[in-house]
Amino acid sequence: MTDARRLGTDEAAFIAAVRSDDTARFTxxxxxxxxxxxxxxxxxxxxYDDxxxxxxETFLRAWNKRESFEGRAALRTWLYRIATNACLDFLEKRNDRTPVPAGLPGADSELPYLQPYPDRMLPEDPQESVVARExxxxxxxxxxxxLPPRQRAVFILRDVLGWPASKAADDLELTVxxxxxxxxxARVTMREQLPGRRLDWRSPATHELSEGERGxxxxxxxxxxxxxxxxxxxLLRDDLRFAMLPDPGTVVVGAKDAVDGWISGGLFQAxxxxWRxxxxxxxRMPAAALYRRTSDDPEYRLLNIAVLHIVDGKIAELTGFDATDKPWLGLPPTL
Structure with a gap:
């Protein structure tokens, strides 16, 4: 979605709402x-929670800064500027929001704070969705x-959203x-972190699951x-990478070691x-919601979400998320 799509209409309506102090229209x-x-x-x-x-917080800041909007930039751009800086402020206050070494050869790092993003909350506009998967x-x-936070913001604005350098510089109060x-x-780091994957994030990419993935x-x-x-x-590749979040220190590389860990943890035992x-x-990834029933409970209760990265018909990465009491995925808590 380009700024030009609503340029003029949204901006004029927004300014009118500000001048009349119309909170309902502003919202x-x-x-x-x-x-x-x-x-x-x-x-x-x-x-996702953050x-x-x-x-x-972005909308609260937008309301508090509403008088500063003059319509010189698109409203969308102005909101992105506020959101980006709200994220940077959040990250500046948190020292737990960087990857930590996994401590295993080939495992690289882990993010205990990583959460999945429910597809139902992705933008509905097809132009937004077409690049959403990758x-x-x-x-x-x-x-x-x-990436360091400010470098991260530059990368997302430039290479994901496709903003020109001057626009990103203005957004972040930096020079071009x-x-x-x-x-x-940032591009050097992304090439290191995603070897073998395409790096042209702005070109169209499929967002539908393949029949093979569904199978x-x-x-x-x-x-x-x-x-x-x-x-x-x-179903697992020999070089499977498994992690169970939010528990730290759970990264395992290798299908045999992962399965051995699951067995020692009681999988398929009393x-x-x-399971249902x-x-x-x-x-935009295939996933399974795992519900477990115990002998003293008549219902199957949501336990984990298993997110699968599938390569050539086998699971190359399996990221498990504790889904107990997690309503943000929109899944039923029991079956």
């Missing part, structure tokens, strides 16, 4: 941008976290030269519901042998 106009601003904050923060909070997948979100330099450094998720769910350890093992699962999607 109606700004709410149109909530979903895309929330995705922007999520890319900056890698945490993205929601900072997006709300720039919202977990691997991309994790890679972006390796500083933005260009920061972008060059692997179905097989993964069937294996769980049948307590089929061999079937589960057959108490962990009565449903297919879902988060971060």
């Amino acid at each position: 109606l106009i700004t709410e149109r941008h909530r979903r895309e601003l929330q995705v922007h904050c999520y890319r900056m923060l890698a945490n 993205a929601q909070d900072v997006t709300q 720039t919202i997948e977990l691997a991309f979100i994790v890679a972006v976290q390796h 030269a500083s933005v260009t330099s920061a972008l060059q450094r 692997v998720v179905k097989s993964y769910i069937d294996a769980h519901e049948r307590n089929d350890l061999d079937g589960l093992m057959s 108490g962990y042998d009565d 699962c449903i297919t879902t999607t988060v971060n």
Whole structure:
């Protein structure tokens, strides 16, 4: 979605709402941008709860700064500026929002604060959604976290949103030269973090799951519901990367080590042998919601979300999220 799409209409209506101190009209106009601003904050923060909070902070700041809007830039641009700086302020106050070494060869790092993003909350506009998958997948979100906050903001504004250098510089109160330099450094880091993946984030990319991906998720769910350890093992690549969040220190590299850990944790044994699962999607990725029933409970209760990165028909990365009492995915708590 380009700024020109509503340029003039939104700006005039916004200024009129400000002059009349019309909070209802102000809310109606700004709410149109909530979903895309929330995705922007999520890319900056890698945490859905925090993205929601900072997006709300963005609207509060917009209301408090409403008199400063003169219509010289698009309202969308003005809101992005506020959201970006709200994210930077958030990150400045937190010293727990950087990747930490995983301590395993080939595991690189882990983000205990990483949360999945429910697809139902992605922007509905098809032009926003068409680039959403490769720039919202977990691997991309994790890679972006390796950038220093201001460099991260430059990269997202320039290479994801496609803003010109002058516009990004104005947004971040930097010089064009500083933005260009920061972008060059960010691109080097992203190439290191995402080897073998395309780096032209602004060109169209599919956001639909393939039939192959759907088939692997179905097989993964069937294996769980049948307590089929061999079937589960057959779906995993030998170099599987597994992490269970938000617990730190859970990164495992290698399918055998991952499965051994699951078995030692009780998988498919008493108490962990009565499963019902449903297919879902988060971060434009295939996922399974795992519900467990124990002997003293008549209902299956949501336990984990397993997000799968599938390569050549096998699971290359499996990121598990504790889903207990997590209503933000919009999943039923029981089956």
